[in-house]
Amino acid sequence: AAGVIQSPRHLIKEKRETATLKCYPIPRHDTVYWYQQGPGQDPQFLISFYEKMQSDKGSIPDRFSAQQFSDYHSELNMSSLELGDSALYFCASSATGVPSSYNEQFFGPGTRLTVL
Amino acid sequence: QKEVEQNSGPLSVPEGAIASLNCTYSDRGSQSFFWYRQYSGKSPELIMFIYSNGDKEDGRFTAQLNKASQYVSLLIRDSQPSDSATYLCAVKGETGFQKLVFGTGTRLLVSP
Numbered sequence: 702a703a704g705v706i707q708s709p710r711h712l713i714k715e716k717r718e719t720a721t722l723k724c725y726p727i728p729r730h731d732t733v734y735w736y737q738q739g740p741g742q743d744p745q746f747l748i749s750f751y752e753k754m755q756s757d758k759g760s761i762p763d764r765f766s767a768q769q770f771s772d773y774h775s776e777l778n779m780s781s782l783e784l785g786d787s788a789l790y791f792c793a794s795s796a797t798g799v800p801s802s803y804n805e806q807f808f809g810p811g812t813r814l815t816v817l
Numbered sequence: 818q819k820e821v822e823q824n825s826g827p828l829s830v831p832e833g834a835i836a837s838l839n840c841t842y843s844d845r846g847s848q849s850f851f852w853y854r855q856y857s858g859k860s861p862e863l864i865m866f867i868y869s870n871g872d873k874e875d876g877r878f879t880a881q882l883n884k885a886s887q888y889v890s891l892l893i894r895d896s897q898p899s900d901s902a903t904y905l906c907a908v909k910g911e912t913g914f915q916k917l918v919f920g921t922g923t924r925l926l927v928s929p
Contacts, residue, residue, distance in 0.1 A: 734916065743905060744861065746916035757916050791860055793917075805851065806917055808860040 703728055705794050705809030713815045714782050722777040722812045726794030732756065733775040734793040734806055735767060744791060750775055751797060782816045789813055820844060821908050823920035831928055836893040838923050840906030843887065850882055850889045851907040851917065854900075861905055865891065896927045 706725040714720050726733050732751045736744035737760075746759035750769035761767075764782075769775045779786060790813075793806040822841045830836045838852075849868045853861035867873045867880040867889065879892040893900055903924050907917040 736917075743919035743921045744917075746918070749916060759916055789858075805863055805866055807863060808853075811860045813858075 705792055705807055707790075707792050707809040707812050709812060710810065711813050711815075713817065715817055716782055716784065718782050718816075720779045720782060720814060722779070722790055722792075722814075724775045724777070724792030724794075724809060726773050726775070726792075727796075727807055730794035730796045730807075731773060732795045732797050732804070733769055733773065734795070735761075735775070735777050736791045736793065736808075738789040738791060738811075740788075747777070779814075784816050787814055787816045819921070820918050821906055821920035823904075823906050823923045825921055826924040827926045828923055829926045829928065830896050832896060832898060834896050834927075836896045836900070836925055836927070838891040838893070838904050838906075838925065840889045840891075840920055841887055842889070842906075842908045842918075844908065844910070844918075845884075845887065846910055847887075847908045849909040850880070851909070852878075852880060852891045853905040853907060853919075855903045855905055855922065857903075861907075864904075893925075896925075898927045898929050901925055901927045 734749040735747040738744045747761040749757045753769045767777045789811045791811045792809045795804040851866045852864045855861045865880045867882045877894045881890045903922040905922045906920040909915045
């Protein structure tokens with residue numbers, strides 16, 4: 702079965718540079734979520750989109766922005782990168798056409814961002 | 818206090834034993850509860866979800882939910898060394914778009 706696709710898988714950037722992470726949800730999934738996981742920490746919710754509209758916002762820094770496109774893929778744009786942004790960034794997707802509270806989120810393989 | 822609490826472990830069990838992983842949550846409005854398995858450096862993998870009080874079984878895994886006590890657990894029967902991983906408890910609210918709130922995870926070690 703098709704899974705969530707994320708690219709790139711690894712990214713190395715210098716401080717103050719910008720980065721763009723991409724996420725392609727499971728086919729027919731209409732909701733995308735972004736999570737950040739630092740070393741030894743649990744995933745922290747950043748932002749989500751449903752039908753190209755922002756649906757929820759978590760602890761996403763103002764330096765970050767995201768959007769969902771007409772083909773449902775999403776991009777997370779990160780500017781003025783800081784050392785503390787080094788983390789695993791996961792995208793997850795779900796289908797909201799089924800009874801709403803039980804939509805399982807399936808995670809992509811993640812992008813490992815290293816800021817030097 | 819964290820919204821979702823788990824014992825960080827490690828929880829060590831011998832191969833073939835039952836591993837019991839526990840999780841408590843603070844938001845009484847929480848509706849759906851998920852267990853994810855995460856190997857080091859990999860993405861969380863959904864094992865089970867539960868939304869009604871009681872037990873839900875899937876193969877070697879049983880999820881248990883007690884909303885009155887705000888408690889959810891995962892039992893792994895016949896534990897295998899390949900089950901060694903971090904198990905994340907995640908909680909979601911009422912609407913379909915709600916984020917997942919994760920616990921810090923319990924590290925499980927299954928010894929041969």
